[in-house]
Amino acid sequence: MYSGSKCHDLLMRMEITSDIVEGQQRGYRQGRSFDAIVVGAGFSGLYQLLCLRDRLGLSVQVLEAAEEIGGTWYWNRYPGARCDSESHSYCYSFSEQLWQEWEWSEKYPGPPEIRRYLNHVADKFDLKRDIRLNTRVTSAHYDQAANRWRASTDDGDVYTAQFLITAVGCLSTANVPDLPGLDSFQGQWYHTGQWPHKGVDFRGKRVGQIGTGSTGIQSAPVIAETASHLTVFQRTANYSVPARNGPLSPDFKRWIRENAGEIRTTMRTAVNGHPFLISETSALAVSPAERLALYEKAWETGGLRFRGTFRDLVTSNEANATAVAFLKDKIRKIVKDPATAEKLADIDHPYAAKRPPIDTDYFETFNRDNVMLVDVRADPIERITQNGIRTKGGAEYPLDIIVFATGFDGMTGSLLRMNIRGRDGLSLANAWAAGPRNYLGLQIAGFPNLFTVTGPGSPSVLCNMPVAIEQHVEWISDCIAHMRKEGLTRIEATEESMEDWMAKVNAAANATVLPQAKHSWYLGANIPGKPRVFMPYAGGMAHYRKICADVAARNYEGFTLSA
Numbered sequence: 298m299y300s301g302s303k304c305h306d307l308l309m310r311m312e313i314t315s316d317i318v319e320g321q322q323r324g325y326r327q328g329r330s331f332d333a334i335v336v337g338a339g340f341s342g343l344y345q346l347l348c349l350r351d352r353l354g355l356s357v358q359v360l361e362a363a364e365e366i367g368g369t370w371y372w373n374r375y376p377g378a379r380c381d382s383e384s385h386s387y388c389y390s391f392s393e394q395l396w397q398e399w400e401w402s403e404k405y406p407g408p409p410e411i412r413r414y415l416n417h418v419a420d421k422f423d424l425k426r427d428i429r430l431n432t433r434v435t436s437a438h439y440d441q442a443a444n445r446w447r448a449s450t451d452d453g454d455v456y457t458a459q460f461l462i463t464a465v466g467c468l469s470t471a472n473v474p475d476l477p478g479l480d481s482f483q484g485q486w487y488h489t490g491q492w493p494h495k496g497v498d499f500r501g502k503r504v505g506q507i508g509t510g511s512t513g514i515q516s517a518p519v520i521a522e523t524a525s526h527l528t529v530f531q532r533t534a535n536y537s538v539p540a541r542n543g544p545l546s547p548d549f550k551r552w553i554r555e556n557a558g559e560i561r562t563t564m565r566t567a568v569n570g571h572p573f574l575i576s577e578t579s580a581l582a583v584s585p586a587e588r589l590a591l592y593e594k595a596w597e598t599g600g601l602r603f604r605g606t607f608r609d610l611v612t613s614n615e616a617n618a619t620a621v622a623f624l625k626d627k628i629r630k631i632v633k634d635p636a637t638a639e640k641l642a643d644i645d646h647p648y649a650a651k652r653p654p655i656d657t658d659y660f661e662t663f664n665r666d667n668v669m670l671v672d673v674r675a676d677p678i679e680r681i682t683q684n685g686i687r688t689k690g691g692a693e694y695p696l697d698i699i700v701f702a703t704g705f706d707g708m709t710g711s712l713l714r715m716n717i718r719g720r721d722g723l724s725l726a727n728a729w730a731a732g733p734r735n736y737l738g739l740q741i742a743g744f745p746n747l748f749t750v751t752g753p754g755s756p757s758v759l760c761n762m763p764v765a766i767e768q769h770v771e772w773i774s775d776c777i778a779h780m781r782k783e784g785l786t787r788i789e790a791t792e793e794s795m796e797d798w799m800a801k802v803n804a805a806a807n808a809t810v811l812p813q814a815k816h817s818w819y820l821g822a823n824i825p826g827k828p829r830v831f832m833p834y835a836g837g838m839a840h841y842r843k844i845c846a847d848v849a850a851r852n853y854e855g856f857t858l859s860a
């Protein structure tokens with residue numbers, strides 16, 4: 298599994314030493330000079346550290362803003378939080394031993410179990426010694442003369458490295474809408490992505506939840522169980538399919554261990570990195586009765602597998618409409634109050650055009666006496682008052698707690714707030730003023746030796762994340778290994794390859810129904826003023842993997858490499 302000869306190691310050490318000397322000459326603090334800086338200690342940062350340090354023999358420093366490792370699972374501790382990938386596929390696949398020794402307890406694990414897993418990985422591979430916690434990168438500037446990145450942190454330190462790798466996740470910058478009056482609110486408010494570690498006691502409280510995305514759909518049923526009253530403020534109604542979570546049986550756990558190879562092959566072959574394949578049948582090629590039976594079966598199975606019922610659900614509006622009809626019918630059957638059911642079923646986009654949520658009793662929650670739905674598309678929120686929320690129509694909702702399940706400045710937010718500057722002082726904010734542009738989601742022209750793990754332009758959020766992450770991390774590591782072997786020190790995507798890739802990203806999106814959801818964070822539509830650009834690559838993970846492999850095989854076509 299590990300590569301690297303003694304000679305190779307020696308050469309590495311000599312280079313590190315020369316880096317330190319060079320750093321000292323340039324006024325950088327001793328001991329803060331590395332081959333690579335990795336920003337973030339979630340799934341991607343941990344594996345990137347392992348690959349670069351243990352396989353390539355590089356000196357690596359991981360910088361992590363949080364006080365613990367875990368990335369998104371450190372921050373997202375809201376009620377009902379769960380992974381929506383099946384646990385046996387929401388893990389690393391690079392180590393057979395790790396696969397065999399770790400046992401998931403549930404079909405969809407919650408944050409504590411995922412944090413335990415990541416800590417297990419970090420301890421097993423002795424990663425923590427190279428991770429600096431409580432350290433937020435506040436700027437990262439490329440020093441052209443030295444061909445080094447210089448990262449400043451909020452504790453006043455400066456780190457330098459030849460390579461800068463962002464492993465900051467796609468959904469790490471919380472979006473709290475700029476609603477007037479929030480400062481005056483006398484109760485408490487929380488964003489789901491920055492949830493207090495000690496939890497929130499909803500007992501006896503009137504709670505207002507804004508947002509009905511994947512998060513809000515998970516949190517509302519759990520909040521409703523203890524709150525005296527829950528008001529859900531819905532702007533865009535959403536589909537949801539039951540998760541059907543539950544403990545994994547001993548038989549299933551054994552099956553996971555005994556079929557590791559087959560499961561991994563499926564994940565790598567599947568269009569979206571999940572451990573199941575999409576049906577090859579068109580929704581339009583079967584009779585209505587047969588279609589209904591297949592949808593019913595998928596509904597009973599639950600989870601994201603529903604998306605795989607037919608091959609053309611995300612590529613044909615006509616096929617998609619059959620799923621839409623089925624899912625809206627389910628809402629109307631579950632929700633007893635017809636007016637509430639109509640508001641919940643008044644969905645303005647094709648199924649799966651927004652990230653399809655999966656739930657435990659979401660629609661059932663609206664049958665409770667202590668839960669009310671408010672349609673803020675029809676009557677928008679005007680302001681937060683001292684006592685709660687007021688809508689433009691003049692309705693007042695007295696509240697003790699407001700929960701913002703309002704999502705994130707997805708894919709670009711965390712990169713842009715890092716104040717990244719590349720060649721000639723070019724800021725990433727300027728380079729991306731009209732929306733993110735890059736090559737393969739991995740590199741940006743003007744920013745040499747900067748790699749973005751699961752950046753915009755990569756399949757990332759349209760894929761089971763660990764699969765997307767492993768592919769990126771391995772590609773980046775192979776690329777750096779190639780550079781070291783060939784005596785190359787600098788890699789940068791060309792403008793032309795970037796232009797060409799962005800055209801491919803657009804074409805891939807336009808071949809699906811995904812851009813039809815106008816209120817989608819995939820498009821940046823949830824952040825006022827953010828350019829409307831469809832960010833993830835929708836051409837499928839398996840296809841993308843091949844494109845990246847071909848680029849590497851053609852001597853890193855589309856990149857300029859130099860010594």
Ligand code: N01
Nearest residue numbers: 379380381474508509510511512532533652702703704816
């Ligand atoms: O965020 P969202 P999320 N006034 O942006 C509403 C992943 N995830 O945290 O659609 C009123 O999807 C907004 O309305 P609209 C997953 O990839 C994974 O739920 O913009 N409402 C929407 O209803 C997911 O896609 C898991 O009209 C406002 C909601 O807030 C991603 O995270 C679990 C508003 C935001 O929905 C983000 O999901 C959870 C305003 N001013 C999430 N502003 C797993 O299980 C926003 N909204 C792995």
